[in-house]
Amino acid sequence: MARLDNVITNIVEVFLEYADDEGKKHQLNKEELKRVLEREIQSPELKGHINADDIEEAMEMLDKNHDGEVNFREFCRCVCDLAKCYYNKKTGKGAKKCKGKEPEGGQED
Numbered sequence: 553m554a555r556l557d558n559v560i561t562n563i564v565e566v567f568l569e570y571a572d573d574e575g576k577k578h579q580l581n582k583e584e585l586k587r588v589l590e591r592e593i594q595s596p597e598l599k600g601h602i603n604a605d606d607i608e609e610a611m612e613m614l615d616k617n618h619d620g621e622v623n624f625r626e627f628c629r630c631v632c633d634l635a636k637c638y639y640n641k642k643t644g645k646g647a648k649k650c651k652g653k654e655p656e657g658g659q660e661d
């Protein structure tokens with residue numbers, strides 16, 4: 553498979569594998585989210601942006617529609633945010649605003 557084919561199918565497959573594990577299908581609850589973050593993100597610099605040790609905070613950060621679970625759309629946004637962080641780091645654009653928080657929340661840390 554070409555590289556982007558791989559990336560795209562992997563995003564879908566990783567999501568479904570964890571999201572369909574328990575509870576609601578196609579939704580990551582806290583336990584599932586914790587597992588996917590712990591097992592599928594190993595690079596220290598990416599781990600630094602989303603911390604599985606503080607799953608409450610990670611969930612709050614990702615759960616944009618506040619239904620207590622992470623759906624595929626929210627998961628994609630997370631992956632995309634991590635990609636942007638990596639991009640910024642690689643291109644030297646400064647990775648400061650890479651906590652995955654969006655201005656709509658109104659809170660800065």
Ligand SMILES: [Ca+2]
Pocket residue numbers: 570571572573574575576577578579580581584
């Ligand atoms: Ca689930």
Ligand SMILES: [Ca+2]
Pocket residue numbers: 614615616617618619620621622623626
């Ligand atoms: Ca949600």
